[in-house]
Amino acid sequence: MMKKRKILIPLFTLAIIFPSATNVFADPLKPAPVKSVEFIGMEAPNSVLEKSKMYSEASVLVTYNDGNQKTIPLEYKSLLQPGDTINGKIVGAAYDASGKIITNAEGQPIISSAPDSNTLLSVNGKSGKLYMVNHYESFPGNSIGNMPEAMFLNTVEQNKKTGELTVTDISPIDFSSYGGIWTPCAGSLSPWNTHLGSEEYEPDTKAHEANPEKSSVTQFARNYYQDDKILGNPYMYGYVPEVSINPNGTAKAVKHFSMGRLSFENVKVAPDNRTVYYGDDGSYTMAFMYVADKEKDLSAGTLYAAKWIQKNDQNGGSADLEWIKLGHATDAEIKNLAENLTFSDIFETAENAEFGEKNGFERVKTAGRDEWLKVKPGMEKAAAFLESRRYGALQGATSEFNKMETVEMNVADNKMYMTMSNISGGMEANSNDPVDDIQVSKVKAGGVYEMSLTDSQKDRAGEKIDSDYVANEMTGLVFGEDLASKDAAGNTANPEKIASPDNIAYSEKMRTLFIAEDGKMHHNNYGWSYNVDTKKLSRIISAPNGGEVTGIQAIDDLNGFTYLMAGSQGPGNVGYLDGLPSLADKPKK
Known part of the structure; x- marks a missing residue:
């Protein structure tokens, strides 16, 4: 075993590394394929030092088909820290439309402390170069949207013997043809090896139109274009960005306007390379599905929104799902419409219930906004794709989900997972809401739902949905537990269960769902493993006090190593690098 090292370094991206179950542990002369992988959890942090850093004391028990077992401690290594300089470039810096770093009044670079979403991938297979796309969600002292956010392409080198990763170059990804990137949150790797990102908390077009000079969109645009006279366009933000990476290390970014406009936390593609499910973050949000016209091409398709038809209210509730077609584009x-329309071009509004009821308006509640709306004649497509949640609610889709976060795919079981970090608000019985489809028991600690995917489904109008991966039911999988009062450690949720689940990632080979927390119900946020077969939940990471665990990505096999990528948003913190198990280690016979 290699000598263990302890190096105090600020932690940004966490890579938990253990040799791949597919080929590293097996002796090439005497193969011993892996039968199962079990995570052995760690205790919650107790000391001031433990609570102030990101660390893992968990391990993995590997069982081989020949009956041998091996316990491997989880290791982590810091890759990047906001403010680092790599190849002359500053990690996490904000850039304007011309590619220059944005500085503050003192001339210092503005640097994000909120990294999110790590997508590590290989270009051209095993012999190709490694790259990682990561997001920076917000900047210190700036509310959502005021400062142009950043998405970076990182060049990564892998030590073929130890599996350690090193970032050798970074570059901001260019979104200047789309007016910049707005609040990029979580992301995922598409089946065709591109990065699918997100633009969270889409700006409210109605509020912007009422006072564009004071709008955060305008502040965003003035910072991005370095022009204090320009007015922003909110319809340019709130989409799914896709980043393709060429073997020469250049990146191309597009925004998929045909996938609708909402508060994207992330999206996940089903095995058909066409059907996509969404995480729509915020209050009074909606479940969406997109079916692309062609495989591996998200530039055109049909958008659907879900109707929750409740079956019971316990353990987060369960329901059948009915899909409502919003349109094709x-x-x-849609980009052309976004560049040329305003909110009042699409909708009429009524300022009070009395006028609305008498004049054919409908009351909807989306993203916490309680409104009376009517779509103007001929504006149905614009409404469907530029105001997807508002239009979906008008069509009868359920807009009562609360803090819906990421979605993730389990290919073998044909399941899609969806996190809800706080099951309350619109998801409770609310007689004063316009509709009350969801009426489930309150769990502020949140949970993870499971959606079953099937074929031969029809939408509400009776038309066949052109997909074999349609979610027809949704039920609770694993949940947190609220405490009646705060415990001695400061927890308001059971520390031995999840709380405020945010990002999730799934490993097909380990049959394990990884769950990252972002909340204040545990005194520290944790990362968990959850085996979908044994139902065992294990704490495997603890984030610094006040920071969230974010940006997780599960990679089953990358040149003989398995990685769990993760990051931490929040206060500055330190971590340490432990020596990795040698590739020479084999199961003992």
């Missing part, structure tokens, strides 16, 4: 046509 291409990126090009």
Whole structure:
């Protein structure tokens, strides 16, 4: 075993590394394929030092088909820290439309302390180069949207013997043809090896139109274009960005306007390379599905929104799902509408219930906004794709989900997972809401739902949905537990269960769902493993006090190593690098 090292370094991206179950542990002369992988959890942090850093004391028990077992401690290594300089470039810096770093009044670079979403991938297979796309969600002292956010392409080198990763170069990804990138949150790797990102908390177009000079969109645009006279356009933000990486290390970014406009936490693609499910973050949000016209091409397709038909209210509740077709579009046509329309071009509004009821308006509640709306004649497509949640609610889709976060795919079981970090608000019985589809028991600590995917489904109008991966039911999988009062450690949720689940990632080979927390119900946020077969939940990471665990990505096999990528948003913190198990270690016979 290699000598263990302890190096105090600020932690940004966490890579938990253990040799791949597919080929590293097996002796090439005497193969011993892996039968199962079990995570052995760690205790919650107790000391001031433990609570102030990101660390893991968990391990993995590997059982081989020949009956041998091996316990491997989880290791982590810091890759990047906001403010680091790599190849002359500053990690996490904000850039304007011309590619220059944005500085503050003192001339210092503005640097994000909120890294999110890590997508590590290989270009051209095993022999190709490694890259990682990561997001920076917000900047210190700036509310959502005021400062142009950043998405970076990182060049990564892998030590073929130890599996250690090193970032050798970074570059901001260019979104200047789309007016910049707005609040990029979580992301995922598409089946065709591109990065699918997100633009969370889409700006409210109605509020912007009422006072564009004071709008955060305008502040965003003035910072991005370095022009204090420009007015922003909110319809340019709230989409799914896709980043393709070429073997020469250049990146191309597009925004998929045909996938609708909402508060994207992330999206996940089903095995058909066409059907996509969404995480729509915030209050009074909606479940969406997109079916692309062609495989591996998200530039045109059909958008659907879900109707929750409740079956019971316990353990987060369960329901059948009915899908409502909102429309079909291409990126090009919706981008053109986005560049030329305002909110009042699309909708009429009524300022009070009495006028609305008498004049054919409908009351909807989306993203916490309680409104009376009517779509103007001929504006149905614009409403469907530029105001997807508002239009979906008008069509009868359920807009009562609360703090819906990421979605993730379990291919073998044909399941899609969805996190809800706080099951309350619109998800409770609310007689004063316009509709009350969801009426489930309150769990502020949140939970993870499971959606079953099937074929031969029809939408509400009776039309066949052109997908074999349609979610027809949704039920609770694993939940947190609220405490009646705060415990001695400061927890308001059971520390031995999840709380405020946010990002999730799934490992097909380990049959394990990884769950990252972002909340204040535990005195520290944790990362968990959850085996979908044994139902065993294990704490495997603890984040610094006040920071969230974020940006997780599970990679089953990358040149003989398995990685769990993760990051931490929040206060500055320190971590340490432990020596990795040698590839020479084999199961003892």
